[in-house]
Each structure stands twice: as C-alpha cells, then as structure tokens.
Amino acid sequence: xxxxxxxxxxxxxxxxxxxxxxxEDRKIENLIMNTKVVxxxxxxxxxxxxxxxxxxIALLLKSRGFNVTAMKADPYLNVDAGTLNPIEHGEVFVLxxxxxxxxxxxxxxxxxxxxxxxxxxxxxxxxxxxIIEKERALEYEGKTVEFFQDPPREIIDRVERxxxxxxxxxxxxxxxxxxxxYQNLLFLEANRLLKLQNPSDAVHVHLxxxxxxxxIGEMKSKPAQMSIQQLASSGIxxxxxxxxxxxxVDAKRKEKIAIAVGLHPxxxxxxxxxxxxxxxxxxxxxxxxxxxxxDKLELKPKASDLSKWKVMVxxxxxxxxxxxxxxxxxxxxxxxxxxxxxxxxxxxxxxHAAAANGFKPKISWIDSTQIETEGVKVLAGFDxxxxxxxxxxxxxxxxxxxxxxxxESNLPYFGLCYGMQLAAVEFARNVLRLTDANTTxxxxxxxxxxxxxMADQKDKISGKDxxxxxxxGSWDFKARKGTIIEKAYKSVHGSERHRxxxxxxxxxxEKFEKEGMIIAATTRDNKLVESLEIxxxxxxxxxxxxxxxxxxxxxxxxxxxxxxxxxAKVKNKGKKKK
Numbered sequence: 001x002x003x004x005x006x007x008x009x010x011x012x013x014x015x016x017x018x019x020x021x022x023x024e025d026r027k028i029e030n031l032i033m034n035t036k037v038v039x040x041x042x043x044x045x046x047x048x049x050x051x052x053x054x055x056x057i058a059l060l061l062k063s064r065g066f067n068v069t070a071m072k073a074d075p076y077l078n079v080d081a082g083t084l085n086p087i088e089h090g091e092v093f094v095l096x097x098x099x100x101x102x103x104x105x106x107x108x109x110x111x112x113x114x115x116x117x118x119x120x121x122x123x124x125x126x127x128x129x130x131i132i133e134k135e136r137a138l139e140y141e142g143k144t145v146e147f148f149q150d151p152p153r154e155i156i157d158r159v160e161r162x163x164x165x166x167x168x169x170x171x172x173x174x175x176x177x178x179x180x181x182y183q184n185l186l187f188l189e190a191n192r193l194l195k196l197q198n199p200s201d202a203v204h205v206h207l208x209x210x211x212x213x214x215x216i217g218e219m220k221s222k223p224a225q226m227s228i229q230q231l232a233s234s235g236i237x238x239x240x241x242x243x244x245x246x247x248x249v250d251a252k253r254k255e256k257i258a259i260a261v262g263l264h265p266x267x268x269x270x271x272x273x274x275x276x277x278x279x280x281x282x283x284x285x286x287x288x289x290x291x292x293x294x295d296k297l298e299l300k301p302k303a304s305d306l307s308k309w310k311v312m313v314x315x316x317x318x319x320x321x322x323x324x325x326x327x328x329x330x331x332x333x334x335x336x337x338x339x340x341x342x343x344x345x346x347x348x349x350x351x352h353a354a355a356a357n358g359f360k361p362k363i364s365w366i367d368s369t370q371i372e373t374e375g376v377k378v379l380a381g382f383d384x385x386x387x388x389x390x391x392x393x394x395x396x397x398x399x400x401x402x403x404x405x406x407x408e409s410n411l412p413y414f415g416l417c418y419g420m421q422l423a424a425v426e427f428a429r430n431v432l433r434l435t436d437a438n439t440t441x442x443x444x445x446x447x448x449x450x451x452x453x454m455a456d457q458k459d460k461i462s463g464k465d466x467x468x469x470x471x472x473g474s475w476d477f478k479a480r481k482g483t484i485i486e487k488a489y490k491s492v493h494g495s496e497r498h499r500x501x502x503x504x505x506x507x508x509x510e511k512f513e514k515e516g517m518i519i520a521a522t523t524r525d526n527k528l529v530e531s532l533e534i535x536x537x538x539x540x541x542x543x544x545x546x547x548x549x550x551x552x553x554x555x556x557x558x559x560x561x562x563x564x565x566x567x568a569k570v571k572n573k574g575k576k577k578k
Contacts, residue, residue, distance in 0.1 A: 037191075058112055063309075069108075069116065074124070080126075091343060124186065151189075192234065195236065249272070281306070352557070355553075410537060431517070475523060503544070
C-alpha cells in the first residue's frame with residue numbers, strides 16, 4: 001500500500017538518491033583517510049584572535065611542505081557577510097569568485113600567500129539553505145530531516161569539497177563564535193563525528209584567555225579551564241590549548257590548566273600580545289606547535305622553511321622612518337570606541353608596503369564627521385591620505401573636503417572604490433564647476449550624476465535583490481601606458497577584486513580628461529572606468545576596485561607600494577628644502 005502512494009518516477013528518484021547517499025558515505029570515509037583537519041575554537045571572550053591563530057597554524061603546516069588550506073564557519077544565519085554592518089561585524093572580505101565573507105578569510109590569504117574560494121567559507125545560513133533545498137528536491141528519500149544529524153553531515157560534505165577543490169593535505173577549520181554558545185554546536189558536532197571516525201584524522205586546538213584583573217594583578221587560569229571543560233562537554237577534548245594573554249603564560253599556569261583538563265603542560269602553548277601579528281606563527285613555532293600537531297595527525301614531519309617570513313617580520317620591526325597616514329572614513333566609531341576592523345585589509349596593506357619601504361606607518365583614524373565640524377586643520381601634518389570604501393550619504397561632505405585638501409596641497413592621495421567615486425565628484429564640483437555634481441547613491445536627482453548605478457543593478461535595487469548582487473570578485477582591466485597603475489603593475493593588464501553597484505558615468509569621460517583627470521584604466525571592453533589619476537600631482541590615484549584584498553606580507557600590493565614610495569619622495573623633497 002505504501003508503494004502505491006508514490007508514483008514509479010518518484011520511487012526511481014528515491015532509489016537513485018539512495019545510491020548517491022551511499023556514495024556520499026564513502027566520500028566521507030575517503031576524506032577521513034586522505035585529508036587531515038585541524039579544528040580551531042575559542043573560549044572565554046570573543047575577539048581574542050582565532051583568525052590569526054588559525055592563519056598561523058596554517059602557515060606553519062604549509063612551511064612543513066604540506067598542501068594546506070583554511071576554512072571559516074560563521075554561526076550566523078546570514079547566507080554570507082555581504083549584508084552585515086561593518087561597524088558590528090568588521091570588514092567584508094571578497095574572494096576572486098565573488099564570495100562575500102568574513103575578514104578572517106583575508107587573514108588566511110595573507111598568511112598562506114594564496115588565493116581562496118567560496119568553498120573555504122560557510123555559514124549556518126548556507127547550511128540550512130542547502131538542506132531545505134535538498135529536502136524540497138526529495139534528496140533525503142522521504143526520510144525525516146533531523147536538526148542535529150543532517151547539518152553536521154552537510155558540514156562534513158563541505159569540508160570534503162573544500163579539500164578536493166584546494167587539493168589540500170590538511171584543512172585548518174576555524175569554528176566561529178565562542179565555546180558555550182549554542183550557535184556553533186552544529187560545527188562542533190561535525191568535529192566530534194570526524195574525530196570519532198578516526199582520531200588521527202582530526203585535531204582540536206582551543207584558543208582561550210587568561211585575564212589579569214587590574215584589581216588583583218595576577219594572571220587567572222580559571223576562565224580558561226572552564227572554557228576547555230565546556231568544549232569537552234560537547235564531546236571534544238582539546239588536543240592543544242593556545243593560552244592567550246597580555247604576557248607570556250608561565251609554567252605554573254600551564255600546569256594548572258594541564259591538571260584541570262587532562263593535558264600535558266607542553267601541549268599548552270603560550271600566546272602573548274605581540275607588536276606585529278606576523279610574529280604569532282614564529283612564537284608558536286618556537287614552542288614546537290607544528291611538530292606536535294603533525295605528530296597527533298600521524299604525518300611525517302618535513303623540514304620547516306620560514307626564512308622569508310622571518311626576514312619580513314624583522315624588516316617591519318626594525319623600520320626607523322615613519323609615515324603619518326590619515327585614514328578618512330565613516331565606519332570608524334562605535335560609541336566611544338574606534339573600530340579599525342572595518343578596514344582591516346587596508347591597514348594591513350599599508351603595513352606590508354611600509355615595511356618593504358623601510359617605514360613604520362602611523363595611521364590615524366579620521367572620522368569624516370570631524371572634518372565637517374572642525375575643517376581641514378585635522379589633516380595637518382600627515383604625509384598621505386587614504387579614503388577607503390563605504391556606502392551611504394552620512395558624512396560624505398567631510399570626505400569630499402579631505403579629497404579637495406589632498407588635491408590642492410599636493411598631498412599623496414589614494415582613493416579606494418568609494419574613495420575614487422568621491423574624488424570624481426570633488427573634481428567635477430571644484431575643477432569642472434559642476435556644482436550639483438554627485439553620486440546618485442547620495443542624490444538620485446542630481447543634474448550631474450558623475451557616479452551612477454550600473455544599468456543591470458537598477459532592477460535589483462528596485463526589487464530589493466541586494467544580497468550578493470553587486471559587481472563582485474575579480475575583473476580584468478587594461479591600463480593606459482605611462483600611468484601610475486601601469487608603472488606599478490609593470491603591465492597594461494591586471495585583475496582586481498570589486499564590491500560595488502555604482503560606476504563612473506561615461507558621459508563625463510571627455511570633460512574629465514580635458515581638465516587633467518586621466519582615465520588611467522578601464523575594463524578590458526573599455527565600458528567601465530577602473531582608475532582615475534591626476535598627472536601633475538605627486539600621487540593622486542583613485543581605483544574602483546579593492547587592491548587591499550590581494551596584498552600579502554610577502555608580496556605587498558604594487559599600488560600600495562607606489563603610494564608609500566610617493567610619500568617617501570615627498571618627504572625627501574621636504575627635507576632638502578629645509
């Protein structure tokens with residue numbers, strides 16, 4: 001009677017899916033045999049550096065000769081990070097394939113010195129979305145879809161796909177959130193299941209925090225002990241503990257933690273504050289972390305090669321010259337605090353190029369509202385100005401005032417995405433005398449829409465189809481010979497990552513060029529403007545893309561290098577005049 005309920009075609013579909021399900025089981029077994037996974041979790045408080053710890057572990061294992069990739073699992077229900085407020089969540093990082101993801105993917109790319117893709121990132125929202133879509137397509141063969149069974153299986157399946165796509169021997173998998181929250185339990189369960197199948201295929205590293213209360217003046221290990229025990233209550237004993245604190249954790253605290261949670265003291269790795277985040281992997285390696293992890297994974301250790309990394313870190317630490325750079329933007333303040341995470345990749349890119357040029361950058365966060373109220377006097381004394389990306393109309397006039405100041409005072413200026421668009425608006429207003437010039441993002445009825453929404457984006461905006469629908473990911477460009485961009489890349493061709501809806505209005509190209517603003521680069525088909533620059537200026541460059549997304553400490557981005565070199569040139573000229 002039950003068979004009569006279903007049509008034969010549906011029965012056939014179920015039978016096919018049942019075979020696929022068995023194949024998927026075999027795939028999971030293959031994953032356990034062929035790919036090792038290092039899970040990284042955090043405890044006590046958020047923001048203690050899981051992303052840097054994950055990146056550091058990935059770098060160390062890569063330095064031992066293995067093919068390594070890193071994954072991030074964010075526990076929120078958003079499908080991606082693209083619709084999240086940067087003040088609350090931090091920078092939205094964009095990959096080559098257009099995936100909008102957590103800023104930790106930027107850390108992974110910078111430390112590993114390799115490009116990642118959408119398989120390296122997942123959210124709870126993605127997991128649930130996929131499961132519901134599978135259920136609607138009868139891919140569960142009529143079985144009940146279980147909350148605490150099917151999501152972990154989907155997570156494991158994604159780990160497998162990531163391993164295959166990136167040809168990885170080892171995946172370092174960061175579990176977002178803090179142990180003890182229910183949001184990340186599904187990812188912890190996936191960890192438990194993999195560890196259960198074969199203990200030598202999965203290792204768990206737990207980053208915890210040891211506070212030093214000012215009223216006591218002594219480092220306290222109890223919160224760390226409790227977080228490790230919370231992890232164990234999920235069925236996952238920690239293999240290694242990274243003991244995070246403002247200073248190095250001493251032997252006494254290591255012993256206390258070890259006794260309380262059943263670990264050897266040598267498996268407690270001290271993770272103190274450092275001057276430069278790129279020191280972190282060196283600190284871990286000095287304590288033998290990579291050898292210990294490889295031993296647990298039953299992988300034969302290979303010789304470590306961190307020579308280039310050590311040189312880069314040393315160059316950053318010993319730099320004597322200073323470059324004072326004003327970062328003028330809108331996403332810096334939250335209450336009484338400054339949130340630099342909104343522009344993390346820009347900051348790191350400046351550091352990469354500065355170290356390579358013998359500079360120690362001094363970056364000051366200038367909220368554009370301050371310029372609107374106090375004027376350009378707040379920009380006095382800086383060696384260069386950067387205007388990073390952003391959205392919306394708040395405090396835009398303060399940014400435009402800063403750009404005008406940089407242009408007229410011959411101060412090196414670097415505009416990124418929104419920074420290029422507003423540089424175009426400023427030039428149109430104050431050089432072309434088009435006083436009503438604006439971007440239609442701010443004034444849709446402007447008589448001179450210098451920046452306008454892309455034609456294919458208008459329907460998406462009107463229909464509120466906003467998530468993941470901007471111009472995203474890598475786009476090829478061609479540069480004009482003799483421009484800043486061509487000289488920096490040493491080529492007329494390149495490829496950079498984008499994240500925006502609005503473009504330079506081609507109707508104004510001729511007027512801009514006539515008055516000295518050069519269309520320095522366009523898309524390969526010449527339809528979209530990718531870069532604007534002023535030729536008779538020490539450095540005035542705006543780019544529609546985000547070069548910071550491809551900068552690496554071992555390979556600083558050529559445009560950031562050009563910006564720092566221009567600053568050095570201006571500073572040297574100033575010294576000669578004196």
